[in-house]
Amino acid sequence: QGLLQESGPGLVKPSETLSLTCTVSSGSIRGYYWNWIRQPPGKGLEWMGHISYSGSTDYSPSLKSRVTISRDTSKSQISLELTSVTAADTALYYCARGQSQYSSLDYWGQGTLVTVSS
């Protein structure tokens, strides 16, 4: 098991809220940027957003109205919520760490597949 582990329901119904957690296995989550990225089946990567070491957030403009990223420093967890999901939200969801706003993403989880279907 790596540094980052994504978890959450593998199946979500249309119109409901997708909720995922990224657990960091060692060290504090303070001092880093934590990102969520997704990849629909057979398609490319979409950066969804991140939460900074100060707790501020930035989101992709295409998802901004539906996405929330938060953190629980006591549990070393970063959370993703995506509301009003549709089949287009079916994807492999990754969390990834950045050292700063301008840095690369130096650690990634293996991803968790979420399917939106009734």
Place this chain on the structure above:
Amino acid sequence: DIQLTQSPSSLSASVGDRVTITCRASQSINIYLNWYQFKPGKAPKPLIHAATNLHGGVPSRFSGSGSGTEFTLSISSLQPEDFAIYYCQHSSTTLYTFGQGTKLEIK
């Protein structure tokens, strides 16, 4: 948004070949361009950060170049484990984007 355009979208090559993948940005991103390797079922692997710097543990056959709007990832002598999908990503603003990916296949 800053758009990143990768080319080619797919590439066939043989072990030992040298290959180059290009990533073009829709506006200047200085040197804030990163490269990753994706393989099915594995955590993505960071290769290059800030256009030219290898991440720790990345073989020296990988190299990156460029600044501004045009960047390249080169692999000097392909090894069997290099056949994968490669993505570029910018971090020049608070809103990141990825290129569409390049699938490197065995010829």
